[in-house]
Amino acid sequence: MAPRFDFSDLWGKETRRGTPVVVKMENPKYSIVEVEEPDDAFQPMEKSRGKNAKQVTWVLLLKAHKAVGCLTWLATLFWSLLGSVKRRLSSTHPLGSERLGRDRWLFTAIKLFLVASLVILGFELVAYFRGWHYFKNPNLHIPISKLEIQSLFHLLYVGWLSLRADYIAPPIKALSKFCIVLFLVQSVDRLVLCLGCFWIKYKKIKPRINDEPFRNDDVEGSGSEYPMVLVQIPMCNEREVYEQSISAVCQLDWPKDRMLIQVLDDSDDESIQQLIRAEVTKWSQTGVNIIYRHRLVRTGYKAGNLKSAMSCDYVEAYEFVAIFDADFQPNSDFLKLTVPHFKEKPDLGLVQARWAFVNKDENLLTRLQNINLCFHFEVEQQVNGVFLNFFGFNGTAGVWRIKALEESGGWLERTTVEDMDIAVRAHLHGWKFIYLNDVKVLCEVPESYEAYKKQQHRWHSGPMQLFRLCLRAILTSKIAMWKKANLILLFFLLRKLILPFYSFTLFCVILPITMFVPEAELPVWVICYVPIFMSLLNILPAPKSFPFVVPYLLFENTMSVTKFNAMVSGLFQLGSSYEWIVTKKAGRSSESDLLGLTDKETKKITRAVSDSELSEISQVEEQKKQSVSAKKKTNKIFHKELALAFLLLTAAVRSLLASQGVHFYFLLFQGLTFLLVGLDLIGEQMS
Secondary structure (H helix, E strand, O other): OOOOOOOHHHHHHHHOOOOOOOOOOOOOOOOOOOOOOHHHHOOOOOOOOOHHHHHHHHHHHHHHHHHHHHHHHHHHHHHHHHHHHHHHOOHHHHHOOOOOOHHHHHHHHHHHHHHHHHHHHHHHOOOHHOOOOOOOOOOOOOOOOHOOOOOOHHHHHHHHHHHHHHHHHHHHHHHHHHHHHHHHHHHHHHHHHHHHHHHHHHOOOOOOOOOOOOOOOOOOOOOOOOEEEEEEEEEEEOOOHHHHHHHHHHOOOOOOHHEEEEEOOOOOOHHHHHHHHHHHHHOOOOOOOOEEEEEEOOOHHHHHHHHHHHHHHHHHHEEEEEEEEOOEEEEEEOHHHHHHHHHHOOEEEEEEEEEEEEEOOHHHHHHHHHHHHHHHHHHHHHHHHHOOOOOOOOOEEEEEEEHHHHHHOOOOOOOHHHHHHHHHHHHOOOOEEEEEEEEEEOOOOOEEEHHHHHHHHHHHHHHHHHHHHHHHHHHHOOOOOHHHHHHHHHHHHHHHHHHHHHHHHHHHHHHHHHHHOOOHHHHHHHHHHHHHHHHHHOOOOOHHHHHHHHHHHHHHHHHHHHHHHHHHHOOOOOOOOOOOOOOOOOOOOOOOOHHHHHHHHHHHHHHOOOOOHHHHHHHHHHHHHHHHHOOOEEEEHHHHHHHHHHHHHHHHHHHHHOOOOOHHHHHHHHHHHHHHOOOOOOEEEEE
């Protein structure tokens, strides 16, 4: 028989303990609930009593207080934003607007689109108030009988509807479909690059040095096994960064008798020339093999400077040349990590290192640039280097075999992208490239929008110039057919021409136009889902930048106007396609250990020089401090960005009237982004 568990007696004993208490209730209020099932007893009971008036009043007062606090916070935030905008704009110089020059054609076209959109919006508003137009219905009734025409204005409105449906919508649809196809093709290319990068990470593929190429002797002594290396530092009016770059290069861990440093100064400011010459003199006193070169005639920009330096007779004794721009600060082991890859690889022409940025967290502009450049180095350069042995030379932080430069024709002055030019010609001559993602060289990214815009204009106009010049050479070269296809279709057309074309045309021209031509409206996935997915792919190499995915998407569309203008200018030789403007540097300090080492070396230099030289150096330093005295920083007004801002905001109003949610928000935030950029409210101000 199963045991019986009965606790009723125990409970009874517990309840009978102690003194009994009698509770008397006057006017008890109770309710009887009929329980049909066991679970019904646990259901919440309906409250029969409501809140009294005092409780309702307090609840309303609390909600009102919270609402007022929220509105106050928003008003304070908006007021502070307006204050910062006012302070930035108050510093705008009367002549601080962007000089359009011969690139005025794009600004004129944008203004025409803006005027047309305003006229059409006003036209439709008048028709709406007269009862002829319905914003939410694109399939409007078009009168076919003259009796239905009420007035001359009504006749014009009907004519506009017919013109829009029969003649404007079809070409816009065709162009939008063409741009969407290009967009999807470029998205597939970006996805394939990311998959290639994942494969490299998964398989841990990277260039390796098989054995120890050089003995670990004291580099101060004679290192006969070390090859002769020429190090070049081209610069032009680099007042802010010349000192730290020369200091970093002079501390490279390489036998001093096997290395020569050339400081190639193209500065046209005599005070800067004196500063650089004095810095070279200081390091020369410590036994560093360093020379100063200055060209009287600055032709060919950086390519002309490098070409002039390579024409010296003593260059014949050197086997490799390392190039660093003025803001680059290599680590002391840079040459020992790059030069050994050339050993027993006679067909290797270039070893490229990765850039790292000392000011990537300086402001929003530098953070967004870091996303693009991380994807370029981590994905594009690495994948092309592993699978194709070819990529575009970045112009700095790389080591060339001098024989490869000579066989490829040397530095040419025909474009503003001399680095890409020499890389393409070396590839056509059969030379291979290696990219080292683990070797990083510190440098800067532009901190002001003006400097960044000029840099991007040169980076996107130069490739189109080069494409025109070397297309015939590519077609007639002896390399494999798939390499020719990669150069023409992927390297030049897809990544240099198609990307800025569809980005500007689709999101800055077609999208706002379709708000006034609803028959050609773009689907939501084109303007929302695919761009966000592609932006997430771009941010993968910089995972800390995920919170900036939306600003990155909007800013990339904003930069498309500059890239499109540069692409067209370079392709058709319009405007300032051959203009070289040195990117403005801020002179941000690098790592603390490099600064400490620089101070240590400076003290050593001071003990090595004579009194006369020390006094001369002191005068130069005093002159440098006076020249770097505070200059007033000014804003600039960028006309094309402002015109596009008003065009997109006008289209946003039209989208709001038509209750198009996703289109409205995209146009609104994109227009505000163009407005902020056009008023130079992103990044630092220029002095």
